[in-house]
Amino acid sequence: MKKVAVLIKDNQFIFLGFLIPFIVMIFICVTMQITPFGAYSFLVSDLSEVYMDSLTALKRILTENESLFNTWSQIQGSTPLGMLSTGILVNLFSFLVFIFPKELILDALTWMIILKIACCGITCAFYLKKTFQRNDLSISIFAWCYALMAYTITYHFHIIWLDQVVMLPLVLYGVDKIIKNKKDYLFFTICLTVIFFMNYYIAYMTGIFSFMYFIYRYITLNTSIEKKDFLQKMLAFFISPLFAFGCASILLFPILYLVSNRGGIFDVSQLGVYLRYDFKALWSKTFVGVYDTVVSDGTPLIYCGTIVIVLMIFFFLSYSISYREKLISFIWLVFMFLSMTLNPLYMAWHGFEWPTYFEGRFTYTVSFLMIFLAYKGFRVLNTISTKQIHCVFGILGGIIIGLNFKEYSYIQDENILLTLLFLFLYYLLLMLVKNKVTYKKYGLLLLALLVGLELADNSRMILTRFDSSSGYPFAADYYETYNRINKETHEVLKEDQDFYHIETCRAT
Secondary structure (H helix, E strand, O other): OHHHHHHHHHOHHHHHHHHHHHHHHHHHHHHOOEOOOOOEOOOOHHHHHHHHHHHHHHHHHHHOOOOOOOEOOOOOOEOOHHHHOOOOOOOOOOHHHHHOOHHHHHHHHHHHHHHHHHHHHHHHHHHHHHHHOOOOHHHHHHHHHHHOOHHHHHOOOOHHHHHHHHHHHHHHHHHHHHHHOOOOOHHHHHHHHHHHHHOHHHHHHHHHHHHHHHHHHHHHHOOOOOHHHHHHHHHHHHHHHHHHHHHHHHHHHHHHHHHHHHOOOOOHHHHOOOEOOOHHHHHHOOOOOOOOOOOOOOOOOOOOOHHHHHHHHHHHHOOOOOHHHHHHHHHHHHHHHHHHHEHHHHHHHOOOOOOOOOOOOOHHHHHHHHHHHHHHHHHOHHHOOHHHHHHHHHHHHHHHHHOOHHHOOOOOHHHHHHHHHHHHHHHHHHHHHHHOHHHHOOHHHHHHHHHHHHHHHHHHHHHHHHHHHHOOOEHHHHHHHHHHHHHHHHHHHHHOOOOOOOOOOOOO
16 A cells, blocks of 8 residues: 555656546536536547447447458448558547447547546656656646647547547657667557557657657757767667557558558649648637637647747747757747648648648647647746746737737637736736745646636637537437437348348438
């Protein structure tokens, strides 16, 4: 028991990184009446059209002795691996589908989403603790920013994408281990194997970002670069994906075969050089509670907290951080923002395949980079002068008020006013902590309170607006349809035991 108590105490802020997003999501589900707390369900978009079918298929395979390699439940018979390649086969918390009965499978789905979003917090807090050697409330606060960023909240229905968001901090921690010791690549290899199994498509984006992270960390951690050491660690970095691909090949090869036979629609003209989004539009997506659409032409999701923007600027202003590190960080940050706007880079991040709906699928990496730099800025907050605080908050407030963001239909007065309100509250908090010794003791606690309130309000607003545009369906409608089809199928089987295939059709 003593060992357990010590373990909990030593990792209390990692657990807190999980707890607050968990509570926030439950609160939102209660207020929005999402099952099991109400009559509605999260069964929208691809969750309804793709993932739910895959989950139920996996449940049949494991509970009704159906084959993993061949099924006649699809047209003319095929392998379920094609359907399970969505990432359902290796999916965090898929076991909930088997624990819950068929009559409560949507409850399992809700808990799956809540737990995945909360787990983004626990892995991010773990990363921050290990990377920055900090074990205080600050790692929890920034972990909340990661778990409750606009990407996870808006794309909550893409349950396999959430898995990649959970795994990203662990993958990057694995990169750090290689940089410290070129022989310590096992953790990185295991993480890559897991994400390949989860979903090769989003894993591709995580892989690109992890390579950039490797270059960045190696250069910033080493004032002088030894060519031999760099090449050896680079080799260790590239060996890991090969091992991971080999371990995951039992699933990847069938999937790649199916994808290659699907036929592509790639057109070289799609790589035309132009700006997909302007920087003003991207800036508007840092406002509290902003949601436009998840269909085509939606603006990439980068919101992860107002304080993140502020502290990221402080990182570049601090005299305690070398110009070399600032320059490298700035180049990386600009490149990531160009990736969201410059079409060829945007297409490269998406595997040179035009994204049909769900724009900016890689932007969870952009949000992570912003949080990463913001945490660095937080650590040197004592080097920021009162004058710099005045200037930064004044300029940010002036931009929000001065630029006409109302030209974007998804920006409402509420978004602008709330962003300005939280900006003012953060300014007030920093000035109190800076000038009043008595407030320094409670500074982190007050920051945690403000950040928690902002992230919770942002999550509520996004999901409410998502509901008003897409409409969360009644859980009873799904169960009614499922039971009706199941009943009609059994009635047919009573009359005819022959071998045949049943398909749904739409009236024309």
